[in-house]
Amino acid sequence: MTKLLVEVYARKDCKHCCQFAKSSDCALCQDVKDVVDRVMGEIPFQFKEIDVCSSEDLDRRYREDVPTIFINGKKAFKFKVDEAEFKRRLRKEMIKDGMQRLWEKKHHYG
Numbered sequence: 001m002t003k004l005l006v007e008v009y010a011r012k013d014c015k016h017c018c019q020f021a022k023s024s025d026c027a028l029c030q031d032v033k034d035v036v037d038r039v040m041g042e043i044p045f046q047f048k049e050i051d052v053c054s055s056e057d058l059d060r061r062y063r064e065d066v067p068t069i070f071i072n073g074k075k076a077f078k079f080k081v082d083e084a085e086f087k088r089r090l091r092k093e094m095i096k097d098g099m100q101r102l103w104e105k106k107h108h109y110g
Contacts, residue, residue, distance in 0.1 A: 004045040
C-alpha cells in the first residue's frame with residue numbers, strides 16, 4: 001500500500017510572515033505542523049516540508065501563501081488546517097487510492 005504524501009510549503013524563517021501577522025510571532029506554520037504531527041500518529045502518511053525560500057520560483061509562488069498544504073499533489077489548505085477536515089481528506093484519498101488499485105487490478109487481469 002502506498003502511503004499518502006502530505007507536503008507543507010512553509011518558511012524556516014518566519015520574518016516575512018510576521019510582516020503580515022498582527023503580532024511579532026508567526027504561529028501559522030507551527031500550528032499546521034502541530035496538527036500534521038498529531039494526525040500522523042493516527043493516519044499513516046509521508047510528510048515533506050518544503051522551505052519556500054529554497055528557490056526563487058517557490059518564493060515567488062508562495063511568498064504570501066504560507067503555509068500551504070498539499071495532499072497527494074493537490075492543494076488542500078492555506079494558512080490554517082482544520083484537524084477534522086484534514087483527517088477527512090486523508091481518508092478520502094486513501095479510499096480513492098484503494099479504489100484505483102482495485103480497478104487497475106481488475107482490468108489488468110480481467
